[in-house]
Every structure is written in C-alpha cells, then in structure tokens.
Amino acid sequence: MKLPAPVRALLYPLSVCHGWIVAARLALYRSGRLKQRRLKGAVISVGNLTVGGTGKTPMVLWLAEKFVAEGKRVAILSRGYRGTGETSDEIAMLRRRLGDRVAFGVGADRYAEGRRIEELAPVDVFLLDDGFQHLRLARNVDVLMLDGSRKLKTEALLPAGMLREPISSCARADILVVTRKTEREAVEAADAHGHAIFYAQTRLLGFRLIGAEGVPKYVSEMGDGPFFAFCGIGNADAFFADLRRWHVPVAGTMAFRDHHKYGAGDLERLRDAALGCGAQGFVTTEKDEQNLRDAGALNTPVYVAVIDFVLSSESEFTALLERLLTARGVHGVSDGAAA
Numbered sequence: 511m512k513l514p515a516p517v518r519a520l521l522y523p524l525s526v527c528h529g530w531i532v533a534a535r536l537a538l539y540r541s542g543r544l545k546q547r548r549l550k551g552a553v554i555s556v557g558n559l560t561v562g563g564t565g566k567t568p569m570v571l572w573l574a575e576k577f578v579a580e581g582k583r584v585a586i587l588s589r590g591y592r593g594t595g596e597t598s599d600e601i602a603m604l605r606r607r608l609g610d611r612v613a614f615g616v617g618a619d620r621y622a623e624g625r626r627i628e629e630l631a632p633v634d635v636f637l638l639d640d641g642f643q644h645l646r647l648a649r650n651v652d653v654l655m656l657d658g659s660r661k662l663k664t665e666a667l668l669p670a671g672m673l674r675e676p677i678s679s680c681a682r683a684d685i686l687v688v689t690r691k692t693e694r695e696a697v698e699a700a701d702a703h704g705h706a707i708f709y710a711q712t713r714l715l716g717f718r719l720i721g722a723e724g725v726p727k728y729v730s731e732m733g734d735g736p737f738f739a740f741c742g743i744g745n746a747d748a749f750f751a752d753l754r755r756w757h758v759p760v761a762g763t764m765a766f767r768d769h770h771k772y773g774a775g776d777l778e779r780l781r782d783a784a785l786g787c788g789a790q791g792f793v794t795t796e797k798d799e800q801n802l803r804d805a806g807a808l809n810t811p812v813y814v815a816v817i818d819f820v821l822s823s824e825s826e827f828t829a830l831l832e833r834l835l836t837a838r839g840v841h842g843v844s845d846g847a848a849a
Contacts, residue, residue: 522666525670525671532667539645546646549624549628550628550632550633552634552651552835552840553624553636553650553651554573554636555642557641557644557654557655558656558657559654559656559673559674559677559679559680560673562768565657565690565819567797571604572819573637578608583632584613585614585615585627585637586608586615587615587620587637587638588614589616589620600797603797613630613633615627620638620646620647621647642682651685651831651835653683653687654683657689658689658691663677684834685831688708688710689710689712690748708822708823710821712752713818713819714756714815715818716728720805720813721805732791733790735761737790737793738783738784738793741795741798742769742801743797744768746766750763752815761787762783762789764779764780772802791810791812792813793815794813795815796817
C-alpha cells in the first residue's frame with residue numbers, strides 16, 4: 511500500500527539513511543571485510559528489490575520442479591518470514607506442492623540450515639528463497655524478480671517507499687525475471703543490467719475446495735457464482751487482476767496485509783461483505799490457505815486458486831542458467847550428473 515505523500519515526505523530522511531546503510535553493507539562485502547560462507551552444493555538465489563510480492567515463491571517452485579525432474583537432490587532455504595517454528599505460509603505451500611521430494615531449511619541462519627541438510631545427505635542445488643539481500647550466504651547465481659506492473663523509478667527506499675535497495679542494484683543480479691509485465695515498452699531496470707531479461711506470468715491450473723486434495727476444478731465446475739475474492743499477499747491487486755483474466759465472476763474483493771493470519775473478526779467481515787454483494791462463495795490463494803484455519807466459519811464454499819509459473823523463452827533461460835553454473839565451477843548440476 512502506497513503511503514500518503516505527507517507521510518512519505520516525513521519518512522524520506524530515514525530512506526536516505528537506509529540507502530547509506532545498504533551502500534556501506536554492500537561495500538563491506540565487496541571488499542571482503544564481511545565474509546560470505548559457502549555451502550558445498552550450488553546455491554541459486556531468488557529475490558527481489560521491493561517489499562511485497564513479485565513471484566519469488568512460484569519461481570522457487572518452478573526451479574525446484576525443474577531440478578527434481580532432472581534427478582537432482584534439491585533443498586530450499588528460507589527465513590520463514592512471519593512464520594512460527596520451522597514453517598511459514600509460503601513454506602507450507604511449497605511443502606504441499608513438493609512433498610518430500612525436496613529438503614527444507616527454515617531459519618534466520620540459512621548457512622547453518624544448509625550445513626544441517628548437507629550433513630544428512632549431499633545436496634546438488636540449494637534454492638535460496640528471498641535471498642538477494644542475504645549476502646552472508648555465497649551464491650552461484652542471483653535471479654532477481656521484478657514486478658513489471660510497478661514503476662520502480664518513482665519509488666523511494668524504505669521506509670518512505672517500497673524499495674529495499676536502489677534500482678541500480680539490478681546490476682548485481684545475473685538474471686532478471688519480470689512478472690506481470692504491462693504495456694510499457696522497456697523494462698526500467700534494463701539500463702542497470704547487462705544480462706538477458708525474461709518474462710513470466712502465473713497460469714491457472716484450476717480451483718479446489720480449501721483443504722481438499724485431488725485435481726483442481728475448472729471455473730465452470732465451481733458453479734455460477736459470483737464469488738468474493740480475498741487475500742493477504744504482497745500484491746493483492748495482481749491476484750484480483752488474474753481472476754478477471756481467468757474470467758472468474760467476482761462480486762467483491764478484500765485485501766489484507768501480506769502473511770495475514772485470519773481471526774474471528776476477519777471472518778465476520780468477510781461473511782458480511784460477501785452477503786452484502788450476493789456472493790455464493792469465496793476464492794483465495796494457496797498462500798492464504800495456510801493462514802485460514804477456520805474456513806468453515808465462512809458458511810459458504812471457499813475455493814483456492816492453484817497456479818503455476820509460465821516462463822517465456824524457457825529453453826533460453828535454462829541454457830543461460832546452465833552456462834552460469836558451469837562458468838562458476840559448479841559441476842553435476844547442468845550436465846545431468848549427481849553431485
């Protein structure tokens with residue numbers, strides 16, 4: 511959510527300080543005064559420059575599925591933001607989709623989690639979720655996600671804006687993946703980046719009742735609707751736009767903060783809003799499913815949108831990733847052999 515202009519003006523001096531801190535930290539790592547720690551397996555970081563959703567989790571899922579299909583042992587390392595114990599909504603969603611085909615390490619010290627997993631069995635590929643700013647762990651490839659629907663050049667750094675780092679930090683990435691691309695001709699980060707830029711969209715696989723297993727249903731199998739859409743993700747407007755693109759009849763929407771955990775008061779608000787607009791059910795995201803523990807209290811069916819990731823020029827992306835890994839001395843990932 512964009513802050514009002516007066517609030518942004520008051521916070522701008524703090525954004526300047528934030529920029530100084532970011533620059534100083536990067537300089538310390540570049541000079542070697544702050545040391546990176548390295549795991550035995552290849553590390554591919556997936557991150558972004560902003561707070562809020564850019565498609566990091568679908569990208570991690572896509573990469574995990576790719577490497578697992580090639581017979582690699584894969585581990586996902588995540589801080590587990592706003593989670594409890596050794597999980598979070600995003601980790602729970604990934605576990606549901608990937609099962610025991612992938613190892614998970616969740617915690618602030620991702621190097622320690624990686625070492626713990628490596629002590630159990632060798633790992634071919636570590637996927638570092640939300641890792642662009644986690645410089646303590648060395649990585650072989652940096653994949654940076656950008657939301658193509660947002661004009662980053664007009665954004666300030668935190669806390670006045672949504673940028674974690676200046677847009678010039680795109681130059682530090684190896685691969686840019688732009689999601690939700692609008693009609694703008696050029697990607698704003700292109701002038702800060704020398705590598706190929708790829709584009710991605712979410713694709714609807716179908717809808718399933720919350721908590722249910724089995725093959726997702728088509729929109730036409732959910733009934734005539736209309737439905738009330740709600741979510742607590744980084745870019746709620748993108749989800750609502752996707753529903754329109756998928757021709758889901760939506761009577762109303764409600765957005766919550768990212769990683770929101772739904773309480774009794776939230777459910778009452780949702781019930782009243784859905785009743786007021788004549789909705790016959792609800793639609794939400796797989797991530798929200800993990801934070802909605804009492805869906806039955808909504809008194810009408812709750813459907814979860816099951817999606818995957820469609821990457822443009824997939825073969826070129828894969829070839830570039832393999833070239834980068836090979837050039838950086840990583841063996842057994844790109845050539846099909848186990849590490």
